[in-house]
Amino acid sequence: MTDIDGQRLMIKVARLYHTHEMRQTDIAKRLQISQSRVSRLLAQAEDASIVRTVVAVPQHVHAELEERVESLYGLSEVHIVDAVSDDEAELGKDLAHTMAALLHDVAFEVNTIAVTSWSKTLRLMIDVMLPMRTRCKHVIETLGDLGPPALQHDTARSTQQFAALTGAQPVFLRTPGVAPSPEMKELLLSRDPHAQKALEMLDSVDLVLVGIGTDEIDTDLRPGDNFFTDEQFARIRELGAAGEVCLHFLDADGTPIDSELEDLIVGISREQLKNARHRWAVAGGARKHRAIRAAVAGGWVDTLVTDGATAQFLIDYAPAAPQAAVDAAQAKGTSRRRTPAAKG
Amino acid sequence: MTDIDGQRLMIKVARLYHTHEMRQTDIAKRLQISQSRVSRLLAQAEDASIVRTVVAVPQHVHAELEERVESLYGLSEVHIVDAVSDDEAELGKDLAHTMAALLHDVAFEVNTIAVTSWSKTLRLMIDVMLPMRTRCKHVIETLGDLGPPALQHDTARSTQQFAALTGAQPVFLRTPGVAPSPEMKELLLSRDPHAQKALEMLDSVDLVLVGIGTDEIDTDLRPGDNFFTDEQFARIRELGAAGEVCLHFLDADGTPIDSELEDLIVGISREQLKNARHRWAVAGGARKHRAIRAAVAGGWVDTLVTDGATAQFLIDYAPAAPQAAVDAAQAKGTSRRRTPAAKG
DNA sequence: AAGGCTGTAGAATATTTATTTGGTAGGTGC
């Protein structure tokens, strides 16, 4: 009682302040409490995310760039955030917020979402998301566990939270994401009906959210620590890897690279990925340019959230034959256009 | 150029302030501008609604009340705002914000929305809405013009803005909403192909947004001024009117009242209203209790946004035979449950 | 080219908000 009562007060104060635009002192007077309490309640409300402020970038700001990338690579949507700086951390925040806003108003029906909580940007996105009212039933992880236990924990928590925010059931993949050997992979899976189920469910997802990785080992991950080793990375680079999507390595043009590494991954398969009705990626920053180009050129993604510099890179190094565009065009009609939405 | 450039700066500042949580002075230093300018840019961003703060009431706060109303009246969803006061103006604001938030994440596909911009609360809602990404094609007015030209203008502007916000095409009904006589109605319509088209389009709408009116004349409207006269209102009250939805008068239990007034209305018909896939109403306040009860008891609405006191009224005076519930139950399976969506 | 008009900027200042301080009331465990 006392707790819900406190929450009531918090909401009331938040309402008076934000939607009725009253001053804190006036609210204090009206509710017979001190101004300091009003201030604190507002702070509480913020970090209980009862109050959330969104920065909605009006369309058209980058319309040109966006459309050029879209048509060059045959993407259905590109969203460019004009990053606040080149700093990776700050860029990440911007990307995350943009993706969150985007996700928040998907315009199509969604039953199943696959999410790569293993991506730093996507985890950040989940942290800044608001609850959404969807009909989503299941949120499935795209990959098994990677890296040290602390990271695994974070990842699981993010998946959990994402499910909570969408009102869906989380489906975890609590299995090593990279097995030491193909035999081990089979062995692990054979003993884990949950994982088997999860992998099966990845056959039909409406929306998959992925990050895009480079051909280098992530700083959060120790080589070999539940992940590929330095040697394996070296090997895959030799084979021409420019980046990866859900640990499927791609060459510079996005063609998937067949290697023994493929047989070690426990997670969404290439086919499953391509089968997903919508495939959204978020990634940016100079370090990832090549990888991003690979992912979009190969058609592994149909919606991209990135920064202006990356977009420019994509334009400068557009593929001669826009393979994905060809794919898309012959698959079905042609892609839907962006929502205008003006200002009054 | 200069304008879009200014906008860029505005957005950048908004980002730095809101998503990166920097102080104004730091932003000023970083961008080599004065703090006052930062403050002003932020203010600009607010009223260009590039920045919007939402107060999202967590679910469960009123879950009990809501569910009781839902089951007593067979509504698919009831949303209760804990109003900040009983004052009608303040209540209206709260209702409007809540409805806007709700609308912002509809979970179903929407092609056509019918909107009653003639309702004060709905106009307010439109003012506080953010742009939504939907697939909505058309936004149609549910009623012709009412009241003085100034009000007509506001209404048209609201419809226009609503369409812009949803990325849809507005379909206006620029015709008197109440004709002086049935003959005049026919005459007016026969000369107005636009209106005819609009009325036809109301045959299949996915979502209709309505207010709920009482059995008294609205203060914004002069009797007779493009509206019903005092006499007509007296007459319909005699016939037992408790309220109206889109000018269709209902008795205390929501049964529509047949009268000559029906033949004067230019707007969505009863049948069209009932045919709409989703019917959302927003209304509250003591003055409207009876009218709201009528509207929900008669099944004219399937989702209601209201205040706690009204909800309590609805419970206290629940219909003996929950007619709408019966309707709904036999029509199709049973209605979907609310989205939980928890907090991390 | 001078004079007015407008809009924008920064410096200074006023206002608002956040935090600290010191003190009281209620609750809890011992």
Add this chain to the structure above:
DNA sequence: GCACCTACCAAATAAATATTCTACAGCCTT
């Protein structure tokens, strides 16, 4: 009952933000 919490207040103050005030740049007008 007493020590020891916590939550709150009032008041004071620090910090942050909004709003002056003034200057000046651009641009008509004459």
